[in-house]
Amino acid sequence: MQQVIELERVAKRYDGSGRPALGPLTLDVAKGESLAVTGPSGSGKSTLLNLVAGLDKPTEGAVTVAGRRIDRLSEHALAKFRREHIGMAFQFFNLLDDLTVTDNIQLPARLTGASRRDAAARAGQLMEMLGIQKHARAYPGRLSGGERQRVAVARALVNRPALLLADEPTGALDTASGQDVRDLLLELNRAGQTIVLVTHDLALARECATRTIHLVDGHVALDTPVQAVR
Template sequence: MGNVIELRGAVKRYDNADGPALGPLTLTVEEGEAVAVTGPSGSGKSTLLNLVAGLDKPTAGTVTVGGTRIDDLGEGGLARFRRERIGMVFQFFNLLDDLTVLDNIVLPAQLAGTARGKAAARAHELLETLGIDQHARAYPGRLSGGERQRVAVARALINRPALLLADEPTGALDMASGRDVRELLIDLHRGGQTIVLVTHDLDLAESCAGRTVHLVDGHVALDRNSGAGAVR
């Protein structure tokens, strides 16, 4: 298996900060790995996620995802790359309330040029797998937090991304819904999905990821294989 993520000497500086928000950082994530990124607020977790997602560019160094140097891409190329190769799940779902569950899920596929019928078939497949097919015609506001996060996961997976990024995916959920999403992430990883999970929840990190990368002041303070959540 090859590397899905390669950061080589990646640095991110912001104009109003004394030092770099991240790095220099060298980090790789292999295909099929589930990696939890932890650390205190301001440690660089969100900056790292934004670099990997192509939402921000490094000040120095390189960022390669799925064999593509994304720090070399322009805005149009980055947008296409994200649609086709990266799935993202956020703490607050980021669903469009005026679209049905089905329409929320198929939207990224249609933006990537997939025919509506093919996208809808893929969406129903995901909804059934995630146990929420009965909500296909509902609107997000009618669903529980856990159900909305499952819709967000289905939307993230619609284009069969090489990489799933999850930013505090249980942070806005009650305990029961959080357990459901945790089990979902474990199942996705067991199915071979490469996942990078940013979280403050150490229990979530231990249960979902076979490897934990702990950041402090923009640098890796700990990088260890936990064994928990690992696929063998």
């Protein structure tokens, strides 16, 4: 089975000598999996996400994403790789309030060199797929939390990434909006999108993941496939 993420004996130390914030850790995520990463604060969840996203580099070990050894890339090459292969959705959306919904979604495509026409067409396709086309000309500040998270997910998907990373995607949402986002992520994974979710939301992990790992002190304490029919 094709692996989208391969971590081989990866460790991250921030003080250069003490106990690692993460690892050593070996972990594979296959194409089409939806992996939920859970654990208490300080367990290494954010460190793991940052290493997979290429936002940080390991102290030791190898990080391979979409067939590319990203821990060896320069900062410039990493930025280009992220734009082309990794989509990211965050707890607080990180949308640009002075851009419309359409322009927010198009932005990563434009940064990779897509024409305005092609970027607009892809944005329109995603807005229709995610049920937000009526907000195309609206500004993010006028949307609900659930709607803003859908815009953020659309932006993350605009370049058809091999991997979608979601960092506490329901953390800033009320119950109804959180369920809306859970339904969206489940639908995306059923369509074949590989997803890694970092979350404290056990309902999100239970409903959206095909597999859950639980981190404790930087190590995988549990690695559990989801048995229920999704």
